Amino acid sequence: MPQAVEIIDVVKKYGSFTALHNVTLDIRPNEFFTLLGPSGCGKTTLLRIIAGFEDITGGTLKLFGNDITALPPDRRPINTVFQHYSLFPHMTVAENVAFGLRRLKMPDAEITRRVAEMLEMIKLSSHAGRRPHQLSGGQQQRVALARALAPRPKVLLLDEPLSALDLKLRQAMRMELKTLQQQTGVTFIFVTHDQEEALAMSDRIAVLSEGRVQQIDAPQVIYEHPATRFVADFIGDANFLTAGVEQLEDGRAHCALPGGYRLIARDAGAARPGQRVSLFLRPEKLSVHDGPVEDGIGMTVRTIVYQGDATDYVVELDGGITLRSRCENRINGDPILTAGERGFLRIAPDAAKTLLD
Amino acid sequence: MARTIRKVTDLPGFRGFTWLFFAYLYAPLVLLVVFSFNATRSGTVWSGFSLTWYAKIAADSQIQRAALNSLTVAVCATAIATVVATAAALAMKRGVPFFGKKVTGGLIMTPLVVPEIVTAVATLLLFSAIGLSLGLGNIILAHVAFCIPFAYLPIRARLERMDESIELAARDLYATPWQTLRTVTLPLLAPGIVSGALLALITSIDDFIITMMVAEPGATTLPLYIYGMLRLGVSPEINAISTILLAVSVMVVTLSHLLTRRR
Incomplete structure (x- = not known):
């Protein structure tokens, strides 16, 4: 079985600034994988590279064994939950969730069924006709999740999706996300600067600093056996x-x-x-x-x-x-x-x- | 008892000065509008309400021709200018960086500050040099040029406030660049585009100097016609046409403003 995502020797430069230095890491199928690091460490850049929003300066990107380095975002079976949700404000909740399915030219009956199923999953069936601005932050967050999961992507990317929520909701969403990942079996790649979040949800964590991977391990190993002084200092x-x-x-x-x-x-x-x-x-x-x-x-x-x-x-x-x-x-x-x-x-x-x- | 002066509105005479200022701005317009409804030809003595002058211009085929010309020019120039301005705004905001991008952004706006008479003379010289003679087409071409920056401003402003990640979300959900433009970018940009188009429309309808330079005989727009009538002396018909033009302008600009404000 190939790895879900293989990042091989990826380099990203912006002019003379190097955002990622030869990053190599594997993400396993059905894994809750977290990219953790302070702001500016390159974690979001890496996520945008996996999504296809950024070209890379060097290296290779594979998805379940296939080279996707040159594919544009619309041809990668990978979906993203954005930091500020980025829902389509001019569409209803149901239209938002259906967007990816329509672009994939799914039959209408199948789209209707899938949208109903996703709204059921996020417990927002009664809000199908509402616009995003009529929803609370937590509800928008769930719509963003449903929209990204509806096309059944091979990998789901989450860019600090909990950072805009208040503490109580954030803690509740941690559990929900973890459960959702286990139920759907989709590989989750989660970006955060919050070490508590990373420790609570992840199967494995990659700690990044200044464009370099410091350590990739299970949360307990990262906490108890930090590989470098940076990891020891950043976590806990x-x-x-x-x-x-x-x-x-x-x-x-x-x-x-x-x-x-x-x-x-x-x-x-x-x-x-x-x-x-x-x-x-x-x-x-x-x-x-x-x-x-x-x-x-x-x-x-x-x-x-x-x-x-x-x-x-x-x-x-x-x-x-x-x-x-x-x-x-x-x-x-x-x-x-x-x-x-x-x-x-x-x-x-x-x-x-x-x-x- | 002396009042404590805490802010500019507490200054003595502030209220009076404000009234004077607004009177200065609007008194001529108010007089123009009021006397357009006067029952006699007099522009100074009020002799009762009447719609005589409006009836007169409604029956005047020359005025109607001029109004139709103005409308044709404005609609055509606006349509072309808005498409160009939208493309320019998208290229400037979403396009890849290129050498001289900042300068280009400035160049799109310069027609706003170039003295109109200079543009007018330059356009006239160009048109006669190349022997352009397209009737209303001459005016339309000249209007497109100065309508572009007016259409560009609100579109660019709207784009500035639009979160690019919404378009990325569309790309992420399997939309090609064209599908993203059609299903997400343009619908979200629509209020800016409409607002820009309305500004361009009103600028075109109101234009006098450039139009006068490039208009060929027979291609008379409403402002040119009003000017022509003035040479025969002030008449209540002019008041009536001007009032209509004013009403249209105010309506269009208000609409444009409301659209810009809407999120």
Whole structure:
């Protein structure tokens, strides 16, 4: 079985600016694939290239094994959900959904049936005769989805489709999109700068930065085993420390930190004894305690930030190192310690990971 | 008690000055319209309401010919100018970049600022140099040239506000470039096109200087006819024709404005 989409060595230049540097990635059939990165990383450019809106400077694009590099957008069985929906304002909801089917010269009876089916799916059958401007943002979003899915594309592209919705609706739509993808079996390629969205919905995520792919992996792998410092920093919160490698053992690096601390870090990879490396620790793997605990390190609390479900502590170790810890508010929101108080910090085993810059 | 002056409308005499300003602008027009309904020939003494002068011009075959000429010229020039302006606006906004694109955009608009008498003389010289003699055709050709920028402005403005991704959506949903133009771009652009056409129409109907230069004997438009009548002295018929012309202009411009405002 060929890959749904193969992007092979794709380069995109705008004049002297290179938006994509030799990007190569495969998207599997029936996959919820996310392109994640900050604005300007090239994720939207890549999506527009897959849709056919942009020519490429170099490389090849394949759809289920067929070379589509030279095909215009109207000859690619790929549809797009646009960031601001881009519904046809002069057509009704039903006409919007029927647009692609008409261009494909489907028989009228089939079009009527398919449109009714799509409107049923998005629960807007009663709004078939309305114009887009008479609908709420969430409803327009669903019409855009139905319009793009009606021609049964081989791949559906979604360009930050949730960014214009408010928080509650955004969270509800995440679930809906994921369910829809599983029901239809269509390959989804989703573009977002929102790491939470990416982690929640994707089968796999490609993290992009400055036109280069940083890492392609399942959400848990991206979060727990970021391949580069950029990925570690962009996804979730992170503490970074500089340490010297003393010795290696079973793929772990025994590291020395300023102030005489020792830490064992996983994923030592290519690190060598004597080398300086970055260590990366997720704040939720560090816990704050008001009394002595096993492996606890003496520290002073500097700042407390209440987050609702959790509380963030900025703590200073006795050796001068500053770290951020996130503790869940399991019982109530009262802080374990207040600013200026002394306590103990416990670093969970295997929390630290070696990062080579 | 002295009033606190917070904004320009609080200045003493502001109200009076405003009235004076509007009187200055509109008094001549109001007099023209009022006396077109006067019962006698007098242009200064009101002697009762009457539609005499309107009846008179309605029966005048020469005026009707001139009006028909004006309408023919305006409709033809508008049709050609609007098609050209629409194509130009699409090319400027949606077309690929080319060398000198900014300059081209400016060149489309320059007829708006070139003194009309200069354009008129230039057109006259060109037409006589090439021996062009097409009757009303001469006027139509000359009008197309200055109608284009008037049609171009609202079309371009509409296109400026149109989200290009709507057209991309059509392409994405299997429409060819031509189908996209027909089913999405032109329908969405329609209010701008109609508005541009109406502006071109009114500019053509009202034109005097260029028309006078290029008009051949027999090809008399309404403004030329009015001017000709004036040389025989001011008459209430002129008031009546002018009032009709004014009414048509105001209606067309209002319609154009309403269409431009509509989303």
